Amino acid sequence: MWLRFKRDRTGVICAWVVLAYFVIAALAPVIAKVYGKNPYALYGQDPEYADAHPVLDDFGLPLGYFGGVSGEHWFGVEPQFGRDVFTMLLYGMRTSLYMALGVSTLLMVTGVVVGLIGGYFAGRTDYFLGRVTDFFLSFPQQLFFIAFMPVVTAFFVDPRDETPTYFRALAILIVLWLLGWMSPARLVRSTVLSLREREFVEAAKVAGASPWRIVRKEILPNVISPILIQYTYQLPSTILTIAFLSFAGVGFVEPTPDWGRMFATGAKVAEQDPAFMFFPGVALVVFVLCFNLLGDAVRDALDPKTGR
Amino acid sequence: MKEDLVLPTPREAAAGASGEPLLVAEGLTKHFPVKGGFPVRRTVGQVQAVDGIDLTVHVGESFGLVGESGCGKSTTGRLITRLLEPTGGTISYRGRDITRASRRQLAPIRSEIQMIFQDPYSSLNPRQTVGKIISGPMEINGIDPAGGREKRVRELLEIVGLNPEHFNRFPHEFSGGQRQRIGVARALALEPKLIVADEPVSALDVSIQAQVVNLLQKVQEELGIAFLFIAHDLAVVRHFSQRVAVMYLGKVIEVGDRDSIYTRPRHPYTHALLSAVPEVNVTGGDESGRERIRLAGDVPSPINPPSGCRFRTRCWKAQDKCAAEEPPLVRLSGNRDGHLTACHFPEEPTIEAREQDIVLDPALAALEETDED
Numbered sequence: 001m002w003l004r005f006k007r008d009r010t011g012v013i014c015a016w017v018v019l020a021y022f023v024i025a026a027l028a029p030v031i032a033k034v035y036g037k038n039p040y041a042l043y044g045q046d047p048e049y050a051d052a053h054p055v056l057d058d059f060g061l062p063l064g065y066f067g068g069v070s071g072e073h074w075f076g077v078e079p080q081f082g083r084d085v086f087t088m089l090l091y092g093m094r095t096s097l098y099m100a101l102g103v104s105t106l107l108m109v110t111g112v113v114v115g116l117i118g119g120y121f122a123g124r125t126d127y128f129l130g131r132v133t134d135f136f137l138s139f140p141q142q143l144f145f146i147a148f149m150p151v152v153t154a155f156f157v158d159p160r161d162e163t164p165t166y167f168r169a170l171a172i173l174i175v176l177w178l179l180g181w182m183s184p185a186r187l188v189r190s191t192v193l194s195l196r197e198r199e200f201v202e203a204a205k206v207a208g209a210s211p212w213r214i215v216r217k218e219i220l221p222n223v224i225s226p227i228l229i230q231y232t233y234q235l236p237s238t239i240l241t242i243a244f245l246s247f248a249g250v251g252f253v254e255p256t257p258d259w260g261r262m263f264a265t266g267a268k269v270a271e272q273d274p275a276f277m278f279f280p281g282v283a284l285v286v287f288v289l290c291f292n293l294l295g296d297a298v299r300d301a302l303d304p305k306t307g308r
Numbered sequence: 309m310k311e312d313l314v315l316p317t318p319r320e321a322a323a324g325a326s327g328e329p330l331l332v333a334e335g336l337t338k339h340f341p342v343k344g345g346f347p348v349r350r351t352v353g354q355v356q357a358v359d360g361i362d363l364t365v366h367v368g369e370s371f372g373l374v375g376e377s378g379c380g381k382s383t384t385g386r387l388i389t390r391l392l393e394p395t396g397g398t399i400s401y402r403g404r405d406i407t408r409a410s411r412r413q414l415a416p417i418r419s420e421i422q423m424i425f426q427d428p429y430s431s432l433n434p435r436q437t438v439g440k441i442i443s444g445p446m447e448i449n450g451i452d453p454a455g456g457r458e459k460r461v462r463e464l465l466e467i468v469g470l471n472p473e474h475f476n477r478f479p480h481e482f483s484g485g486q487r488q489r490i491g492v493a494r495a496l497a498l499e500p501k502l503i504v505a506d507e508p509v510s511a512l513d514v515s516i517q518a519q520v521v522n523l524l525q526k527v528q529e530e531l532g533i534a535f536l537f538i539a540h541d542l543a544v545v546r547h548f549s550q551r552v553a554v555m556y557l558g559k560v561i562e563v564g565d566r567d568s569i570y571t572r573p574r575h576p577y578t579h580a581l582l583s584a585v586p587e588v589n590v591t592g593g594d595e596s597g598r599e600r601i602r603l604a605g606d607v608p609s610p611i612n613p614p615s616g617c618r619f620r621t622r623c624w625k626a627q628d629k630c631a632a633e634e635p636p637l638v639r640l641s642g643n644r645d646g647h648l649t650a651c652h653f654p655e656e657p658t659i660e661a662r663e664q665d666i667v668l669d670p671a672l673a674a675l676e677e678t679d680e681d
Binding site for chain 2: 199200207213217
C-alpha cells in the first residue's frame with residue numbers, strides 16, 4: 001500500500017505540500033517572530049511606524065506595487081488598517097487548519113460510531129438511526145450555518161457581552177459537527193452492512209466472538225480505508241466551509257486572523273486593491289487542490305480496484 | 309453439565325449407525341418472515357426454509373445433507389451452528405438443549421461445533437494474516453496450547469497441507485483451494501467434535517475439489533470429528549458420507565446409510581436426483597443401465613408450499629392422497645434399519661433402468677419424440 005502510494009508522483013508532491021502547510025501553520029509564531037511582524041499590529045495607523053515606513057496613502061490604500069509588496073511586507077499590507085498580509089495569512093492558516101482538523105475528526109468519529117452501530121445491529125436500531133440521519137440531512141446546510149451561529153452563541157453567551165474567540169471557535173465546531181456527521185455515518189453504515197453478511201463475520205460468531213470483538217477486530221479494519229479516504233476529502237471541504245462562515249460574517253470576527261475574513265475584506269476592496277485577494281486566494285486554492293489530490297492518491301493506494 | 313443431562317430418546321434413525329448421538333435436531337423449523345404492506349409493514353407470509361426436520365449426527369460420523377438449491381440445506385447448517393435462531397424445534401448437543409442458549413451459555417459448546425464455509429473468498433478476513441485468522445478462535449475461547457498459539461497455528465497449517473512459513477501472509481496471496489484449507493485449519497483450531505461443512509467444495513475448481521474433500525476425509529478419520537456435510541454434489545457426498553439425508557423444500561424426505569440411499573432409494577425424488585447425476589459412459593453406448601427420470605418445472609415457492617407431500621406437484625406418481633396427507637418419515641418394508649422414507653407410494657429399491665423413461669419435461673419429451681421419428 002505504501003509502495004503503491006509512493007509510485008503516485010502527484011500524490012507524493014501533494015503530500016509534501018500539505019505537510020508543508022501543516023508545518024508552516026504549526027510554526028506560525030516562530031516564523032512571524034523571525035519575520036518581525038505580527039498579524040494584529042495596525043502598521044498603517046501606527047504613527048511611529050508609518051513615519052519610518054509609510055505603508056498607506058491618504059485614501060487608506062497600500063503604497064507601492066501589488067498591494068504594497070515590499071521587503072518589509074512580503075505580501076503587502078491590508079488597506080485601511082495596514083496590517084501585514086503575510087502574518088495574517090500565516091495565522092489565518094493556523095485558524096483554518098486547526099479548526100478543520102478538529103471538526104473533521106469530530107465528524108468522522110461520530111459518523112463512524114453511528115455508522116458502525118446502525119450497520120452492525122441493523123433492524124430497528126438501523127431504522128431509527130437512519131431516520132435521524134435523514135432528518136439532519138434534510139436541513140439546508142449553508143442556511144443553517146448562517147442562521148444557527150448567532151443562535152448557538154447567544155445560547156451560551158449573553159449577547160450584551162463580547163463573545164470570546166475560543167467560544168466562537170467552539171460554536172463553529174458545534175454547528176459544523178451537528179450538520180456534518182451524516183455523510184461519514186452513511187458511508188460507514190453501508191460498508192458495514194455489506195461486511196456483516198460476509199462469511200468471516202459468521203466464522204467469528206461460530207467461534208463465539210462477542211459483538212464488540214467482531215466490530216473491533218473483524219469489521220473496523222475493513223472500514224479503515226473508506227474512512228481515511230473520506231477524511232482526506234472532508235478536511236479541505238471543512239476549510240472551505242469555515243472560510244465561508246467567516247466570509248458571511250458569522251464565523252471569526254475582527255481581529256482574529258482568518259482566511260475567510262481576509263476574503264471578505266478582499267471582496268470589499270476588490271476594485272481599489274485587487275492584489276489583496278491574491279495571496280489568500282492562491283494559498284487556499286493550492287491547499288484544497290493538493291489535499292483533494294492527496295485524497296485521490298490515498299484512495300488509489302488503499303483501494304486499487306476501484307478505478308478513477 | 310452432566311447433572312441436568314436428559315438423554316435424547318434414541319430415534320429410529322440412530323439405530324442404523326454406530327456410536328452415541330452427538331447432535332440431535334428434532335422438529336427443527338426456520339421460517340423467515342416476509343414483510344410487506346403499506347403504510348404499516350407487517351408480516352404477510354413466511355418463507356418456510358426449514359420446516360420440521362429431524363436429524364441425528366453420531367460421534368465421529370460423517371453425515372451428508374443433499375438437495376437442490378433453495379431446499380434449506382444451508383439454513384439447516386446455520387441453525388445447527390446457531391448462526392440463525394430456530395423458529396421451532398430443539399437442537400441438543402450431547403443431550404444438552406442448546407436451542408435457545410445465549411452466547412454466554414453456549415461458550416463451552418462453541419469450541420466443539422465449528423463450521424467450514426462455502427465461499428473461501430469471503431470467509432477469510434482480508435485484513436488479517438493467516439496466523440491471526442487461525443489463532444482468532446483460540447484467542448476468543450482462551451485456549452493456550454502448549455508451546456504457544458503460534459506453534460499450534462503452524463501445526464494446523466501443516467495438517468491441512470500448507471507451508472507453516474505462510475503464517476504471516478494475507479488471504480489474497482492464496483488460491484481458492486489454499487484458502488479453503490485455511491478455513492479448515494481455522495475450524496480445527498478449537499479441536500471440535502462436530503464440523504458443519506456448508507458446501508465446502510462447491511466454490512472450488514473441480515481439480516481442487518478432490519484435494520479438499522480428501523483433506524476433510526483425512527481430518528475426519530484421523531481426528532474422529534463428526535461432519536455434517538452439506539452439498540448439492542451427490543458424488544462428493546457419496547464419497548464422503550456414511551449416512552445421507554435428502555432434503556426437498558425444507559423437509560427431509562429420505563434418510564439412510566449411504567448404500568441405501570444411493571443404490572436402494574425409495575422416494576421418487578431421490579430417484580430423480582440420482583438419475584440427474586451425469587455419468588461418463590466410456591463404452592459409448594446409449595444404454596447406461598440406469599433409470600432415467602427428468603422432472604419438469606421448478607421447486608415450488610417455500611412461501612406457499614404444496615399441501616401434503618411437498619414433492620407431489622412434480623411427482624409422476626402423485627395421487628389425491630398425496631395432497632391430503634403428509635407422508636411421515638418412516639421405515640418402509642424392505643428397507644434396512646435406519647433407512648427412512650417419507651412417501652405414500654414409494655418406488656422399487658433399485659436404480660436399474662426402467663422399461664419406460666420418465667420424462668416429465670414437455671420440451672425434452674417433444675424433442676425426444678422427434679428424434680425417434
